[in-house]
Amino acid sequence: MGLKVEIPTTLARILRETPQLDKAYLVGGCVRDALLGNPGKDFDIEVFGISNEELSRVLSPWGKTDLIGKSFGVVKLTVAEGATYDFTIPRRDSKVAPGHKGFEIQFDPDISPKEAASRRDFTINSLMYDPLREELLDFFGGHGDLENRILRHTSDAFTEDPLRVLRGMQFASRFALTPAPETVLLCRQIKAGHSELAIERVRDEWFKWASRSILPSAGLRFLVDTQWVEHYPEIQKVIGTPQEPEWHPEGDVFVHTCHCCDALAKQQEWRAADETTRIVLMLATLTHDFGKAVTTQEAVRDGRTRIISPKHEDAGVELAEEFCQRIGVPSGIIERVLPLVAGHMAHMMTVTDRSVRRLAKRLEPETIENLLLLMRADAAGRPPKPFRLPETVKQLEAKARELQVQSSAPKRILLGRHLLQLGLKPGPEFTTILETAYEAQLEGKFGTLEEAMNWLGRELRPHQ
Numbered sequence: 001m002g003l004k005v006e007i008p009t010t011l012a013r014i015l016r017e018t019p020q021l022d023k024a025y026l027v028g029g030c031v032r033d034a035l036l037g038n039p040g041k042d043f044d045i046e047v048f049g050i051s052n053e054e055l056s057r058v059l060s061p062w063g064k065t066d067l068i069g070k071s072f073g074v075v076k077l078t079v080a081e082g083a084t085y086d087f088t089i090p091r092r093d094s095k096v097a098p099g100h101k102g103f104e105i106q107f108d109p110d111i112s113p114k115e116a117a118s119r120r121d122f123t124i125n126s127l128m129y130d131p132l133r134e135e136l137l138d139f140f141g142g143h144g145d146l147e148n149r150i151l152r153h154t155s156d157a158f159t160e161d162p163l164r165v166l167r168g169m170q171f172a173s174r175f176a177l178t179p180a181p182e183t184v185l186l187c188r189q190i191k192a193g194h195s196e197l198a199i200e201r202v203r204d205e206w207f208k209w210a211s212r213s214i215l216p217s218a219g220l221r222f223l224v225d226t227q228w229v230e231h232y233p234e235i236q237k238v239i240g241t242p243q244e245p246e247w248h249p250e251g252d253v254f255v256h257t258c259h260c261c262d263a264l265a266k267q268q269e270w271r272a273a274d275e276t277t278r279i280v281l282m283l284a285t286l287t288h289d290f291g292k293a294v295t296t297q298e299a300v301r302d303g304r305t306r307i308i309s310p311k312h313e314d315a316g317v318e319l320a321e322e323f324c325q326r327i328g329v330p331s332g333i334i335e336r337v338l339p340l341v342a343g344h345m346a347h348m349m350t351v352t353d354r355s356v357r358r359l360a361k362r363l364e365p366e367t368i369e370n371l372l373l374l375m376r377a378d379a380a381g382r383p384p385k386p387f388r389l390p391e392t393v394k395q396l397e398a399k400a401r402e403l404q405v406q407s408s409a410p411k412r413i414l415l416g417r418h419l420l421q422l423g424l425k426p427g428p429e430f431t432t433i434l435e436t437a438y439e440a441q442l443e444g445k446f447g448t449l450e451e452a453m454n455w456l457g458r459e460l461r462p463h464q
Contacts, residue, residue, distance in 0.1 A: 003136040005034040005129050010062075010079045011043060015131050020058045023048040024087075025113060025137065026129040028120070035127070035146055036175070044086045046116060046128070049109050052089050059087060073107050090116040114139045118155045121164040122171065126154045151177035151222075153186055162193025165228055166205035173219035174212045179226075187226035194231045203328035210282035211275045213265050217258035220286075234323040235286075237293035244307040250382050253292045260285050260381035269373055280333055281370060284340035285377050287323055291316025313345045339363045343371050344378060347392040351399050357442045360405035367407050368400040412438055414452040422456075433459075
């Protein structure tokens with residue numbers, strides 16, 4: 001079929017004016033994205049009929065070339081504009097040992113494009129594009145699968161790298177794909193391969209799920225269908241954990257979590273956030289009700305037997321941390337996820353100046369602003385119950401804005417320099433005074449520097 005992929009000007013010129021690249025094809029994500037109408041970001045080129053050394057030689061006049069290891073066979077070309085493109089030679093991989101390094105790799109420039117495409121994980125990624133002839137090469141029905149939103153493995157070579165299952169998880173979520181039954185069965189057959197995966201590779205796929213999804217629930221359900229959810233017990237344990245039908249008509253905690261993640265992905269503020277913040281918020285939404293698996297019980301409330309999960313937000317903190325560590329999340333991100341999990345029921349508190357100031361402090365390094373996004377997702381995760389944002393959430397948002405603590409904890413009014421001006425000397429007592437002053441500020445005992453100095457005078461008088 002005819003397809004016009006918008007290729008960066010310099011790259012198009014390189015492909016057009018280098019005779020040795022007459023069998024060079026765009027591969028992978030850039031072709032898939034072009035069919036979806038999305039702008040291309042990463043352009044990868046697979047070159048046939050040429051050796052690695054020759055490829056490096058013919059590319060060198062166009063910019064800086066770096067050969068990335070003989071085992072990878074990648075020539076990175078950085079052009080004058082600063083863009084970098086990966087050129088590769090087709091290869092045959094044979095699994096000879098466990099783990100992602102347990103492959104015997106042979107480069108063969110004479111491999112046919114169809115054979116090379118058969119080594120790719122999913123049909124939607126096996127598509128190739130001939131830039132000189134503006135022709136799509138689709139050997140395995142990837143275009144049709146993309147149109148029908150089907151996630152299907154390309155060949156039996158899929159089983160050689162178990163990471164492809166987690167890639168399937170994030171692709172299902174990023175493109176709202178339904179897995180083919182035969183792919184689900186194949187993934188089940190290799191679920192023991194999860195133990196072979198380096199934690200960094202696991203983390204990278206989860207981060208793509210957490211930052212790029214349009215339908216996060218598709219990936220979570222993919223884990224359940226393929227039985228890979230068994231490797232994530234914190235998720236598995238909320239499957240079947242009941243909820244009070246009046247408050248949660250959608251079903252169990254897992255169903256609720258899926259709806260919440262989807263609701264977060266629809267929020268404009270989440271889509272506009274930086275990548276790390278999107279990861280933090282999606283992981284917090286995924287883990288926010290993990291605590292229900294260990295706190296859910298029946299109790300009589302208002303004369304009726306109800307399903308309740310008292311203090312599940314507190315119990316969930318440890319479980320959220322265990323999950324994050326299991327998938328290799330760096331400590332800096334975990335430190336942002338956990339206070340959101342702990343605080344996601346804060347709208348149940350009485351909203352006062354004091355309570356909101358203290359909430360902003362407890363959330364550090366996170367913010368009330370981001371907590372509100374989680375609360376909105378939580379409220380939206382209950383279909384068929386109509387979405388209704390609790391009034392207390394609105395009150396919390398309004399009070400945070402009034403106090404100007406929506407994006408950070410209250411700034412300290414009384415600082416070290418103010419104590420120095422009074423002739424106090426730095427030391428243990430110095431630090432104690434500052435911490436006591438900040439506690440008093442959070443309690444609302446003063447709100448301006450003048451009030452702070454008056455408070456300090458009263459505090460110091462008994463010690464003088």
